[in-house]
Amino acid sequence: MSNVDELARRARLRVVELAARKAIHLGPALSLIDVLVALYTSILRRDPARPDWPDRDLLVLSKGHGVYGLYAVLAELGVLTQDLNELPGHPSDGIPGIEAATGALGHGLSLASGLALGARLAGKDRRVYVITGDGELDEGSNWEAAQFAAHHRLGNLVAVVDRNRLQQEGDTEEVCALEPLADKWRAFGWRVGESDGHDITAVADAVTALEAGDGPAVLIAHTTKGRGVPFAEGDPAWHMGELDAAQRRIAVAALTATA
Amino acid sequence: MTTTSIPPHHTSIPPQSMRAALAPVLAAAVDADPSLIALGADGRALFTQVLEQDPRRYVDAGIAEANLVGVAAGLARAGLRPVAAAMAPFLVRRANEQIRLDVCVPGLPVVLLGVGGGFGYGPLGPTHHAPDDITLMSAMPGMRVYCPADAADAVSVVRTLLADPSGPAYVRLSARPDPVLPAAASESDPRGPRLLRDGDDVLVLATGRCVAEALDAADGLAADGVAAAVASVTTLHPFPATAIRELAGRRPLVVTAAESLAPGGLGPSTAEALGRRGPAVISLHTDHRYPPVAAHQDLLRFYGVDGQSIRSAVLSYRNRKTREA
Numbered sequence: 001m002s003n004v005d006e007l008a009r010r011a012r013l014r015v016v017e018l019a020a021r022k023a024i025h026l027g028p029a030l031s032l033i034d035v036l037v038a039l040y041t042s043i044l045r046r047d048p049a050r051p052d053w054p055d056r057d058l059l060v061l062s063k064g065h066g067v068y069g070l071y072a073v074l075a076e077l078g079v080l081t082q083d084l085n086e087l088p089g090h091p092s093d094g095i096p097g098i099e100a101a102t103g104a105l106g107h108g109l110s111l112a113s114g115l116a117l118g119a120r121l122a123g124k125d126r127r128v129y130v131i132t133g134d135g136e137l138d139e140g141s142n143w144e145a146a147q148f149a150a151h152h153r154l155g156n157l158v159a160v161v162d163r164n165r166l167q168q169e170g171d172t173e174e175v176c177a178l179e180p181l182a183d184k185w186r187a188f189g190w191r192v193g194e195s196d197g198h199d200i201t202a203v204a205d206a207v208t209a210l211e212a213g214d215g216p217a218v219l220i221a222h223t224t225k226g227r228g229v230p231f232a233e234g235d236p237a238w239h240m241g242e243l244d245a246a247q248r249r250i251a252v253a254a255l256t257a258t259a
Numbered sequence: 260m261t262t263t264s265i266p267p268h269h270t271s272i273p274p275q276s277m278r279a280a281l282a283p284v285l286a287a288a289v290d291a292d293p294s295l296i297a298l299g300a301d302g303r304a305l306f307t308q309v310l311e312q313d314p315r316r317y318v319d320a321g322i323a324e325a326n327l328v329g330v331a332a333g334l335a336r337a338g339l340r341p342v343a344a345a346m347a348p349f350l351v352r353r354a355n356e357q358i359r360l361d362v363c364v365p366g367l368p369v370v371l372l373g374v375g376g377g378f379g380y381g382p383l384g385p386t387h388h389a390p391d392d393i394t395l396m397s398a399m400p401g402m403r404v405y406c407p408a409d410a411a412d413a414v415s416v417v418r419t420l421l422a423d424p425s426g427p428a429y430v431r432l433s434a435r436p437d438p439v440l441p442a443a444a445s446e447s448d449p450r451g452p453r454l455l456r457d458g459d460d461v462l463v464l465a466t467g468r469c470v471a472e473a474l475d476a477a478d479g480l481a482a483d484g485v486a487a488a489v490a491s492v493t494t495l496h497p498f499p500a501t502a503i504r505e506l507a508g509r510r511p512l513v514v515t516a517a518e519s520l521a522p523g524g525l526g527p528s529t530a531e532a533l534g535r536r537g538p539a540v541i542s543l544h545t546d547h548r549y550p551p552v553a554a555h556q557d558l559l560r561f562y563g564v565d566g567q568s569i570r571s572a573v574l575s576y577r578n579r580k581t582r583e584a
Binding site: 140 | 296323329331332339357361
């Protein structure tokens with residue numbers, strides 16, 4: 001197993017251990033871990049020793065309910081050292097590595113657009129990344145922001161859609177269809193890439209390729225909700241949940257077997 | 260509904276627009292401070308001179324208030340100081356969650372200018388009315404809320420805010436030209452109440468457009484043999500409670516007048532500041548009745564916050580007290 005895959009595996013184990021202690025947004029945390037690992041290990045310009053380095057690239061987790069995935073990755077990277085169980089269920093200000101409080105859906109893309117525009121106005125060579133959920137794209141404010149970012153040619157802005165096709169209420173296409181999703185982004189003036197969201201190298205390559213062009217870009221990362229925990233994969237019931245002892249054993253065994 | 264003529268003591272000076280008065284102030288501020296950045300969602304009129312000066316200092320969000328506020332929050336997190344304008348009814352309601360979560364909870368220095376608060380858009384109807392802007396913004400954590408009385412007062416408030424980059428602020432601006440008030444309304448510090456006219460019988464506290472109404476009421480009351488003091492209150496949050504207590508002094512009655520729903524507004528804040536041992540407080544404010552198609556001035560009368568309503572409230576109270584005595 002490669003180093004990055006191992007990092008992702010250990011992050012998933014952290015999420016499982018958290019879910020064995022209390023109800024958390026398990027499925028959304030597990031679906032985005034590989035995307036986070038790709039961004040943090042290959043894309044984001046940052047200083048591991050100084051999470052608040054003023055010239056770092058920024059990551060906004062618009063789907064704030066996936067925060068335990070982010071906490072777990074930041075813990076593996078050594079950015080977060082406290083007990084993850086004590087951290088809030090959505091990103092909040094003041095936590096190392098967290099750039100913005102998020103979690104009310106449909107806010108992140110506007111915030112990230114402001115951050116990207118602010119970097120440009122300040123003459124900084126800084127890039128801003130935002131991860132949205134797919135269900136979250138039901139919120140119209142995303143499309144206000146998409147139109148805005150394209151109009152202002154925000155070339156230092158990259159969005160990644162965690163396209164796991166499940167929102168809390170069920171299949172995104174049955175709740176309120178998003179497809180043709182790539183065409184929607186293109187129609188709004190964005191460059192679009194797609195990749196397997198669990199292939200860390202593929203995600204990193206796709207983001208790197210998107211950064212070569214002009215204006216904002218989006219990667220649709222095809223993922224599986226609950227990835228890595230067999231009984232949770234693809235099951236909307238595990239959008240949020242707490243693992244009992246038997247479920248924890250199954251989850252840990254599945255994640256350990258892949259080592 | 261009949262059209263009310265402009266009250267007599269304002270006829271000498273033509274009404275002035277807050278937006279016209281603010282445009283050069285905003286342009287000068289943006290020019291002087293590179294950290295300031297102007298944004299608008301259908302709010303360009305305030306920034307015409309910024310655009311003439313340097314179009315790069317104005318960011319147009321289009322007609323998209325939620326995104327306007329989210330972008331402003333991102334810019335503030337990037338170290339800039341956004342001044343964002345939009346029509347008040349859409350800013351305070353459509354972008355309500357972005358204002359609370361993206362701006363207020365982290366305490367970012369974003370100045371929000373709401374054009375056409377209260378009933379300023381008059382006959383355009385309830386879609387464009389914002390009698391709830393003060394109430395909604397007063398519920399926001401850490402939000403400073405201002406309701407200037409005329410164009411000069413709006414300039415005074417915005418100058419004060421731009422000099423003080425601490426935390427979020429909301430300023431209710433009028434949509435149309437307002438009566439020009441005595442200079443005293445605008446020249447002193449807008450953070451405290453300002454006594455515009457003295458009198459021992461009653462203190463009338465008013466905010467925004469109602470300050471002009473309070474002065475009219477005081478004229479009328481003088482003819483009735485009642486000496487009314489009038490003070491303008493531009494800052495509603497943080498409420499200048501101590502100064503209001505001092506101002507109320509020994510007067511037996513305080514009447515408040517605001518073009519605003521009561522919660523979080525001038526009346527309840529005054530009553531709370533004066534407490535149970537203070538003078539009687541009569542709060543005149545608007546309510547949820549569906550409005551007639553009417554000019555701004557006539558809507559003030561419909562909701563009972565115009566000069567005649569203030570005068571009637573004082574006289575009724577005094578008559579009741581006389582009968583009780």
